Amino acid sequence: MPNNSKGKRTLVDASRLIIESMARAGADAFIGYPITPANLLYQYGSQRMPLMLAAPDEITTLQWMAGLAAAGKVPITATSFPGYALMIESINMAYMMELPMVIILVQRLGPATGTATCGAQGDLSLLRGNISGGHPLPVFSTSSFADCWTLSAKAVKTAIELRTPVVLLTSKEEVMTTKSFDLATLPEIEPVERKYYDLKCDGKYKSYKATDLVPDFLPVTQSNHQVRINASTHDKEGILQHSNDEAMANTQRLEDKIRQKLYDYIEYEYHESKEAEKLVVSFGITAAAAKDAIKELEQQGEKVSLLIPKTLVPAPEVYIEIMESYKTVVVAEENINNQFSEMLYGIRKPENHRFVGSLGKMITPQQIIEEVQA
Amino acid sequence: MTTAFLNTDALPYCKGCGHDLIARNTTKALDKLNYDPLDVIMVTDIGCHGIIDKCLNTHTVHGLHGRSVALGAGISFSNPDPNKKIVVFIGDGGTTIGLQHIMEAARLNLNMTVVVHNNYLYGMTGGQTSGLTPYGFNTTTSAEGNPFSGYDLCALTHAAGAAYTGRIMGIGDISDKLAEVISVKGFSLIEVLEICPSYGVKLNPRRKLQEIVEKSGKPLGDWTREREPFEAHQGRKADDLLSRLPIVKKMFNSYLKKPLSLVVSGSAGEGVQLAAGLISKAALISGLHVTQKGSYPVTVGVGFSTAEINLSNEHIHFHGINVPDMAIITSADGLAHNRKKIEAMKEGMLIIDSSLNAPQTGAKVIQHDFRALGARNAAIFSVFFFALKTGIISTEAIFKVIENEGKADKLPLAKIKEALVSV
Structure with missing residues (x-):
C-alpha cells in the first residue's frame, strides 16, 4: 500500500x-x-x-x-x-x-x-x-x-x-x-546522564580506581581533586608504571570493562522463521539486500531466518549460538574475505557456512537468494 | 623537600640534566604567579621530561609522542575558566614529530604555554638526531656531526602566529622568565636549550652550551605578536537538523505498478541532480517510497553526473541498481558512463536525447531533443518528458515541487510547458 x-x-x-x-x-x-x-x-x-x-x-x-x-x-x-x-x-x-x-x-x-x-x-x-x-x-x-x-x-x-x-x-x-x-x-532520544565522582567525597580521588569496572570521571578543569590521565601503563592513580601488579590489573580491567559490560550493549535483529533450516547473516549495508532476499524466498515458499548483528566488536556468543542452530548458514558482507566469519571462527569456518562477498559492488538480494538455494 | 607543586625533591633525572632545572623553575614560576596546583593542567609528551608527572601536584595528562601540544589544545578548546593554566612539556624529538600541532596551536593562538626541552637529541631512545639538532652536533646516529641544520622552531612558531615565542639557555634561575611566558594571554612557547648529560655531553666533549648555541645560528631572544587569544564559539544556538525538513502529504496519484529503478544521467552543470531531485520529491508527494543517490567524478564540475532513483509502493530496503528498469540520458557524458548498464537492459525504457546514438539494448528506446531548451535545462526537460510518457509521477506533481521550493522563477517553465505540448 x-x-x-x-x-x-x-x-x-x-x-x-x-x-x-x-x-x-x-x-x-x-x-x-x-x-x-x-x-x-x-x-x-x-x-x-x-x-x-x-x-x-x-x-x-x-x-x-x-x-x-x-x-x-x-x-x-x-x-x-x-x-x-x-x-x-x-x-x-x-x-x-x-x-x-x-x-x-x-x-x-x-x-x-x-x-x-x-x-x-x-x-x-x-x-x-x-x-x-x-x-x-x-x-x-x-x-x-x-x-x-x-x-x-x-x-x-x-x-x-x-x-x-x-x-x-x-x-x-x-x-x-x-x-x-x-x-x-523515530523514538525519542533521552540525553545520556553523566555521572561524576562526588566532589564532596573527602577521600583521595584516584582517576582509575573503578568501583564497577568503570572509573568515576572528573574533568581536568575542576579544582577539587587531582586528576591524572595517562596513556602509558599506569596504576589506579594514573601514575606511569612499568608492569607492576596494580598496573597490570588496570590493563586487565580495560579488557574486562568492555567484555563484561557488553551484555548491556548487545544489539542485533533476529528474524526467526519457524522450521527454517537456513539462516542468512548480514550486517551493515548488505542487511538491506538480505531483508529483500528473505522476503523473496518467503514468497517462493522457502523458510529462511535472518540475523543482523549490530554490536560487532566484541562479538557476543549469541551470534554463534544462533548460527549453530541451523543446518545452513549464509553470511553476506561486501568484502572478499568473509571478515565477520573470520572474526568468529578464525581461519576454519564451519563446513555448513557459505559466503556471499563482493568487491566494488553492492551485494544484491539475488546473489543472496542464489547462495541460499545453491 | 616538597613544594605546593612538587611532591618530592628527588626528581627522576640524570645528574646535570636540564630537565631537572626546567621542572623546578616551571613549578617555581607557577608558585610565583600564585596558581593553585589544581588550577594547572600539565600535559607531558613522551621523552625523559615526561616522567615528571608523578612528582607534580597539578592535574597531569600524559599522552603520545609528539602529540602533547594537540592534546593540550583540546583542553584549551573547552574554554576552561580563564584562571586555569595549561602548560605543555615537550622535547625536541616530540617537537620534530608533532611540529604541525605546534604550528596549529600558534596559528589559532590558543591559551596555553609550551615549554620545549631542547637537548638536541632523543635522550630516552638512545641519543639519536632530532629535527632540532644543530649542524655539526654529534649524536649516536651522526657520529661525524649532524650534516643538517635544525629547524628554527622559534621563527616557525612566531611566523605561525604565536603571541609569544622565546629561546633561552637552561642555566641558572629561569623562573622569572618562565613566569613571564606563562602569563602571556594566548599561545606562548619557550625553547629551553640544554645538553643531555648521558649522550650530548659524552658525544660532544669539551663543547659548552654557549658555544653550541652561537654556532647553531638560532639566536636567543623573544618574539611577540599583539593578538587576541582564541575563543571557541561555544553555546551558539544549535539547530535541530530534522525540524527544517519539509514534511509532505500525499497530494497526487502515481500509476506505479511495481518497484522501479531509474538512472538519470547527463553532464555536470546541466541540472541532473536537481532534475533527479524533482522526480524524488514529486514521487514523495505522490505517496511513493523513494531512494536517491548521486554519482559524479571527484572534480564535480566536469564530466558525467548520474543519479540513481528507486521508486516503490512498498518500503525500500536494497537501493543498489545494477541494471535499471529505466534510464534517462541527456548527454554524451551520461551515455558513456551508463553504456554498459543500458546494454544490459533486457526490457524497460531508455529515454535518450536525439543527438545521441542509442546503444544496443533490450529496452524500448524513446528519443527526444532535450537540449533544445539549452544544455542547462536538458535534464529538467527530460524529467517532465518522463512524467508525461510514464505517468509514474504527474507533471503537476513536479510543478508543485518547483513551486514549493520557490524555484519557479529560476527555471524556464513557460518554455518547458510549450515544448511539452508537442510531446
Missing part, C-alpha cells in the same frame, strides 16, 4: 539522522577533517554541534577530541579508512586514558586510498584488532536508517557509560543516500 497521509514523511539522508541522534544523546563537539564519503556528516556536525572545530589532519582530530573529553566534553568525528588509519594510535591513547568519544567510520573501497566514492565493508578485521593487546574497542554497525537513529545514540551512551572511544560503523551507500522516511517513527 502506498504510504500516504500518516506520519511525518520527508526525504532525509542517514548522515543527518546520525548527527542529530548523537547531538540529542549528548555529543557536544564535532571535530572534522574532510574525507569522502564522510563529508555530509562533517557538514551536519558543523551545523548542529555546540562546538565545531576544523582540524588540520586526523591525528590532530583525535588529539583535540581527547583533550576535550578530558575536560568533560563528548566529542565525535567522522572519517573513512585513510583518516581512521591516522587516528589509530590516538584511539589507543583515548582507550587507555578512558575518554568517551565516538568515531563514525564510513567504509569505502580500499586498500589505501582505494575508491573514495565506492562503498565497501572491508574494515571489520581492522576494527577487531586495532587496539594493541587485542582489547576490544566497541563497534556498532548500522544496517538501516532506523539504526542510524537508535544506534548513534547508543554509541554515545556506550562511550559515556563505559568511558571509552566507540566506533559507529557505516558505509558510503548508507550515509550518502537520500530516502523517503517517516520521522514520526
Whole structure:
C-alpha cells in the first residue's frame, strides 16, 4: 500500500539522522577533517554541534577530541579508512586514558586510498584488532536508517557509560543516500546522564580506581581533586608504571570493562522463521539486500531466518549460538574475505557456512537468494 | 623537600640534566604567579621530561609522542575558566614529530604555554638526531656531526602566529622568565636549550652550551605578536537538523505498478541532480517510497553526473541498481558512463536525447531533443518528458515541487510547458 497521509514523511539522508541522534544523546563537539564519503556528516556536525572545530589532519582530530573529553566534553568525528588509519594510535591513547568519544567510520573501497566514492565493508578485521593487546574497542554497525537513529545514540551512551572511544560503523551507500522516511517513527532520544565522582567525597580521588569496572570521571578543569590521565601503563592513580601488579590489573580491567559490560550493549535483529533450516547473516549495508532476499524466498515458499548483528566488536556468543542452530548458514558482507566469519571462527569456518562477498559492488538480494538455494 | 607543586625533591633525572632545572623553575614560576596546583593542567609528551608527572601536584595528562601540544589544545578548546593554566612539556624529538600541532596551536593562538626541552637529541631512545639538532652536533646516529641544520622552531612558531615565542639557555634561575611566558594571554612557547648529560655531553666533549648555541645560528631572544587569544564559539544556538525538513502529504496519484529503478544521467552543470531531485520529491508527494543517490567524478564540475532513483509502493530496503528498469540520458557524458548498464537492459525504457546514438539494448528506446531548451535545462526537460510518457509521477506533481521550493522563477517553465505540448 502506498504510504500516504500518516506520519511525518520527508526525504532525509542517514548522515543527518546520525548527527542529530548523537547531538540529542549528548555529543557536544564535532571535530572534522574532510574525507569522502564522510563529508555530509562533517557538514551536519558543523551545523548542529555546540562546538565545531576544523582540524588540520586526523591525528590532530583525535588529539583535540581527547583533550576535550578530558575536560568533560563528548566529542565525535567522522572519517573513512585513510583518516581512521591516522587516528589509530590516538584511539589507543583515548582507550587507555578512558575518554568517551565516538568515531563514525564510513567504509569505502580500499586498500589505501582505494575508491573514495565506492562503498565497501572491508574494515571489520581492522576494527577487531586495532587496539594493541587485542582489547576490544566497541563497534556498532548500522544496517538501516532506523539504526542510524537508535544506534548513534547508543554509541554515545556506550562511550559515556563505559568511558571509552566507540566506533559507529557505516558505509558510503548508507550515509550518502537520500530516502523517503517517516520521522514520526523515530523514538525519542533521552540525553545520556553523566555521572561524576562526588566532589564532596573527602577521600583521595584516584582517576582509575573503578568501583564497577568503570572509573568515576572528573574533568581536568575542576579544582577539587587531582586528576591524572595517562596513556602509558599506569596504576589506579594514573601514575606511569612499568608492569607492576596494580598496573597490570588496570590493563586487565580495560579488557574486562568492555567484555563484561557488553551484555548491556548487545544489539542485533533476529528474524526467526519457524522450521527454517537456513539462516542468512548480514550486517551493515548488505542487511538491506538480505531483508529483500528473505522476503523473496518467503514468497517462493522457502523458510529462511535472518540475523543482523549490530554490536560487532566484541562479538557476543549469541551470534554463534544462533548460527549453530541451523543446518545452513549464509553470511553476506561486501568484502572478499568473509571478515565477520573470520572474526568468529578464525581461519576454519564451519563446513555448513557459505559466503556471499563482493568487491566494488553492492551485494544484491539475488546473489543472496542464489547462495541460499545453491 | 616538597613544594605546593612538587611532591618530592628527588626528581627522576640524570645528574646535570636540564630537565631537572626546567621542572623546578616551571613549578617555581607557577608558585610565583600564585596558581593553585589544581588550577594547572600539565600535559607531558613522551621523552625523559615526561616522567615528571608523578612528582607534580597539578592535574597531569600524559599522552603520545609528539602529540602533547594537540592534546593540550583540546583542553584549551573547552574554554576552561580563564584562571586555569595549561602548560605543555615537550622535547625536541616530540617537537620534530608533532611540529604541525605546534604550528596549529600558534596559528589559532590558543591559551596555553609550551615549554620545549631542547637537548638536541632523543635522550630516552638512545641519543639519536632530532629535527632540532644543530649542524655539526654529534649524536649516536651522526657520529661525524649532524650534516643538517635544525629547524628554527622559534621563527616557525612566531611566523605561525604565536603571541609569544622565546629561546633561552637552561642555566641558572629561569623562573622569572618562565613566569613571564606563562602569563602571556594566548599561545606562548619557550625553547629551553640544554645538553643531555648521558649522550650530548659524552658525544660532544669539551663543547659548552654557549658555544653550541652561537654556532647553531638560532639566536636567543623573544618574539611577540599583539593578538587576541582564541575563543571557541561555544553555546551558539544549535539547530535541530530534522525540524527544517519539509514534511509532505500525499497530494497526487502515481500509476506505479511495481518497484522501479531509474538512472538519470547527463553532464555536470546541466541540472541532473536537481532534475533527479524533482522526480524524488514529486514521487514523495505522490505517496511513493523513494531512494536517491548521486554519482559524479571527484572534480564535480566536469564530466558525467548520474543519479540513481528507486521508486516503490512498498518500503525500500536494497537501493543498489545494477541494471535499471529505466534510464534517462541527456548527454554524451551520461551515455558513456551508463553504456554498459543500458546494454544490459533486457526490457524497460531508455529515454535518450536525439543527438545521441542509442546503444544496443533490450529496452524500448524513446528519443527526444532535450537540449533544445539549452544544455542547462536538458535534464529538467527530460524529467517532465518522463512524467508525461510514464505517468509514474504527474507533471503537476513536479510543478508543485518547483513551486514549493520557490524555484519557479529560476527555471524556464513557460518554455518547458510549450515544448511539452508537442510531446
